Amino acid sequence: MSGLKILVTGGAGFIGSSLCERLISQGHSVLAYDSLFRGNKSNLSALAGNQRFQFMQGDVRDVERLDEAIECLDGVDLIYHLAAVNGTKWFHDAAHSVIDVNINGTLRTLELAMAHDARYVLASSPEAFGEALQQPIQNGNEMTFTDPSMHQRHSYGASKYLDEIACQHAAREGLDVRIVRPFNAYGPRLLGDEYGQVVAMFFQAILSREPLQLHNGGQQTRSFTWIEDIVDGFMLTGLQEKGLQGESLSGCALNIGSTEEVTIQHLQERIFSLVSHDETWGKDLPQIEDSQGYHGDALRRLPDCSQAITLLGWSAPTSLEQGLHLMWSSLRS
Ligand SMILES: NC(=O)c1ccc[n+]([C@@H]2O[C@H](COP(=O)([O-])OP(=O)(O)OC[C@H]3O[C@@H](n4cnc5c(N)ncnc54)[C@H](O)[C@@H]3O)[C@@H](O)[C@H]2O)c1
Secondary structure, three states: OOOOEEEEEOOOOHHHHHHHHHHHHOOOEEEEEEOOOOOOHHHHHHHOOOOOEEEEEOOOOOHHHHHHHHHHHOOOOEEEEOOOOOOHHHHHHOHHHHHHHHHHHHHHHHHHHHHHOOEEEEEOOHHHHEOOOOOOEOOOOOOEOOOOOOOOOHHHHHHHHHHHHHHHHHHHOOOOEEEEEEOOEEOOOOOOEOOEOHHHHHHHHHHHOOOEEEEHHHOOEEEOEEHHHHHHHHHHHHHOOEOOOOOEOOOOEEEEOOOOEEEHHHHHHHHHHHHHOOOOOOOOOOOEEEEOOOOOOOOOOOEOOHHHHHHHOOOOOOOHHHHHHHHHHHHHO
16 A cells, blocks of 8 residues: 555654654655654654645644644544653653543544544553563553552553553444554663663663663663564555455554563673673773662563464564674664
């Protein structure tokens, strides 16, 4: 399929900007819509001047501005909804905004999709499973949240959980809705400020020669997924008419992640090893400081991607080793 009119909310963000680039390269017309709360127009600089690309600054809860965006696109066939307040520190510091943006943004864009009968793809999260006591994470697992008086970490995960409910409801009402859950995407544009995310924070500590914070000894595990593999997953989920066996994709909820599970300490060691073998950098490595980390931080986050494999033929081919090399080279260039 080419030549679709596609709205990408959160289009100036880390994943959204790479998704916009790929959609344009495949012949689609794209409008990236973003409040620039955390995204940056510089992420979209490669698309400046492209006739099929537009950027609009706006809030995803603002229905009039969203209508203007659809007018600028001259209609819409597909909405990728990625706009959200993302970054762990926000979940604790700004729970009210996280809930407001993430839930109301999804409701408003779902209504927009319904009004235009457009296909809809939600960027959900493995955090929709809350404490995720059962691993690997797969559909049908319990979604378990802690008492909100203890901490507000799950303002994010619970908002994604409610987003998924709204999407499944819309699918039952007849809208073509698909859900993607990326697992720890990383790549050159990932932000490494105090709000996250860990791979970029580690590289940032090296580049700025600041101490590197390792939460709780770094024994928690994650599955890090290279940005281009994540974008492949979004592309297939949004653009495939049907699954590989001709199944309807509406209502599907797909984990998109590497199945290479590593501890955060192991991640730090791999990054240090990579950097110390780079002769242009030398052996200059930051001090490691153990810190307490955040309440509610999952001990493991491992995806079961069998549905993405079966329905789309998707899996993540890039190893962590390869991805870290690519990211370091890009940060140094
Ligand atoms: N990066 C990951 O590993 C990961 C993992 C799981 C889920 N996700 C989800 O994928 C999506 C994209 O994540 P990302 O890593 O690119 O994050 P990001 O923060 O880079 O992108 C989100 C974008 O949404 C924009 N935004 C925030 N509030 C907005 C508002 N009110 N109106 C309009 N735009 C607004 C931000 O400015 C930002 O550009 C998010 O929905 C996130 O929750 C990401």
